[in-house]
Amino acid sequence: MTADLAVPKLEFMRTESDGDILVVTLDRAEKRNALSAAFIEEIFDLFEWVRRSDAVRAVVIRAEGKVFCAGLDLIEHHTEARSASDFMYICRRWHAAFDAIQHCGKPVIGALNGAVVGGGLELATSFHIRIADATTYFALPEGQRGIFTGGGATVRVARLVGEARMVDMMLTGRVYSGDEAVSAGFCQYLVDGSSFDKAMEIARTAAQNPPLSNYAITSGIAHIGNMASGDAYFAEAFIAGITNTQPASKDRLAAFMNKTAAKVLNE
Numbered sequence: 001m002t003a004d005l006a007v008p009k010l011e012f013m014r015t016e017s018d019g020d021i022l023v024v025t026l027d028r029a030e031k032r033n034a035l036s037a038a039f040i041e042e043i044f045d046l047f048e049w050v051r052r053s054d055a056v057r058a059v060v061i062r063a064e065g066k067v068f069c070a071g072l073d074l075i076e077h078h079t080e081a082r083s084a085s086d087f088m089y090i091c092r093r094w095h096a097a098f099d100a101i102q103h104c105g106k107p108v109i110g111a112l113n114g115a116v117v118g119g120g121l122e123l124a125t126s127f128h129i130r131i132a133d134a135t136t137y138f139a140l141p142e143g144q145r146g147i148f149t150g151g152g153a154t155v156r157v158a159r160l161v162g163e164a165r166m167v168d169m170m171l172t173g174r175v176y177s178g179d180e181a182v183s184a185g186f187c188q189y190l191v192d193g194s195s196f197d198k199a200m201e202i203a204r205t206a207a208q209n210p211p212l213s214n215y216a217i218t219s220g221i222a223h224i225g226n227m228a229s230g231d232a233y234f235a236e237a238f239i240a241g242i243t244n245t246q247p248a249s250k251d252r253l254a255a256f257m258n259k260t261a262a263k264v265l266n267e
Helices: 037-052 074-080 084-102 119-124 156-161 163-172 178-184 195-207 211-224 229-243 247-257
Strands: 013-018 021-026 058-063 108-111 115-117 129-132 137-139 175-177
Touching: 013 037, 021 195, 037 084, 058 195, 084 119, 084 211, 108 195, 115 119, 119 137, 119 156, 129 195, 156 163, 175 178, 211 229, 211 247
Parallel strands: 021 058, 058 108, 108 129, 115 137
Antiparallel strands: 013 021, 137 175
């Protein structure tokens, strides 16, 4: 890997390029990768850059240290003594930053480890694919902290795992890990070894897809999920009309017709 010099200047993350895959490392291990207001602004700026970059075909996000992300920087929040309007603005910046991840148009794969809790879970649910390792666990301890989610959990987490499960987690501090976390929908993969190695494998596969197809998949499905069924069918047809007639699609369909395309196998 080589350092990617084109990305915005970062304090709380570092980036490397592996071909057309951008590897982003949360780099605030001394604070358990807690998300300060400045950290959130960096995330927004970075993924706005990713959206515009033709060089990036997929993104892998990992973390330095034993904790993926402990969520909101509670010490900063306490010492800042924010007003209600101040914190409402902070929440809206979290929403913007995580929307920038989800809708950057490139597949974003999370290589998770250790705690993925509170705002860290809100961050992770903005990724398109999440891989957990044996140390990974998920929680929403907001009820025990006397606070409420503000980074989009009521939308993203509830959509992934269900409203009832989310309420239970917040009221009781229930923790999910291992096979139970996969079954509940917190992650799509659980590996015995390195979640990063699996994330890179998936990223390399996804990066081979035409960029327009990846954009349609990673952004289109999420938007369609917010629509009434009639509007959703129209949007799906519109997206399919554009995506399924792109030059890259024609080339791949020709390969299928000529029996030179890779076959779909259950291996």
